[in-house]
Amino acid sequence: MNKSQVFDDYFSKETQLKNEKIQIWLEHSLFTWQWWFGVIVLLLSIFLWLKFRKKPSTDRLLYSGFFVMISASILDILGHNLGLFHYHYEVFPLTVNYLPWSIVVIPVVVMFFLQYKPDANPFLKSVIFSSLLSFIGLPFLRFIGIYHPVKWNVFYSFIILFIIYLIAHFLVQRDKFEKVET
Template sequence: MNKSQIFDDHFSREIQLKNEKIQIWLEHSLFTWQWWFGVIVLLLSILIWLKFRNKNSTDRLLYSGFFVVICASILDILGHNLGFFHYHYEVFPLTANYLPWSIIVIPVIVMFFLQYKPNANPFIKSVIFSALLSFIGLPLLSFIGIYHIVKWNYFYSFIILIIIYLIAHFLVQRDNFDKIT
């Protein structure tokens, strides 16, 4: 078998597994209470953000928020693909991450923390934020059957989320924006 056939064979198996995942999602996940939980968390987080964000700082907060979305999504996908953890009851079946968590909940909470008491010590805020998500949020997702740890520890998430928050804080403080002319 030549190299091209090896890659093609692997691709075919991936497609077959993705089709199986969609079938499992349709039969065992879609419209379950856990699936509705994800949909409601996703929508409520967006609505709460739109209602309570600091409207004068929206662009600046979104700048940091998009950084958090990218980091959280990439790390979530890596953790899933490396077999550290996986999710059941995804809102969308073709993702390797739990979208309500990585693209909505984490960034929205970061943006609220950034806008609340912006002059407070960012390290203390990062520890509080990280502790809430790592030691309350993730165990809650685990308890309701959405998040499944294989070879991971909540403490790893705690450290990673502190770093993500501190970088987001650094980004939201930047003043190096000139208008595009």
């Protein structure tokens, strides 16, 4: 078997599994109360952000928020692909990460923390943030059947979220931006 055929066989199996996942999603996830929970959390988080953000700081907060979104998503995908945890009741069938959590909730909570008492100790805020999401948020998602740790401990999430918050805090403090010139 040549190398090209090995890759083609793998792609064929992967496509078959994706089709099976879509079928499972359609039959067992779509429109369940857990699916609606994800949709509502996603929309509510966006609405709260739009309503209560500090409007003059929107660009600066989004700069950090996009970093958080990308970091959380990549780490979520990596954790899933390494078999450390997985999610059920995804809002969209072809994602392996739980989009309401990694794309919306984590970044929005970070941005609210960044704008609330911006001069407060960032280490204390990071401890509070990562504790809330790791020791309350993830166990709650596990309790309602969305999050399923396999080889993962919430303390790992605490450390990762702690670091992500501190980097986001560092980024929101940057003021060396210049206009893009043509």
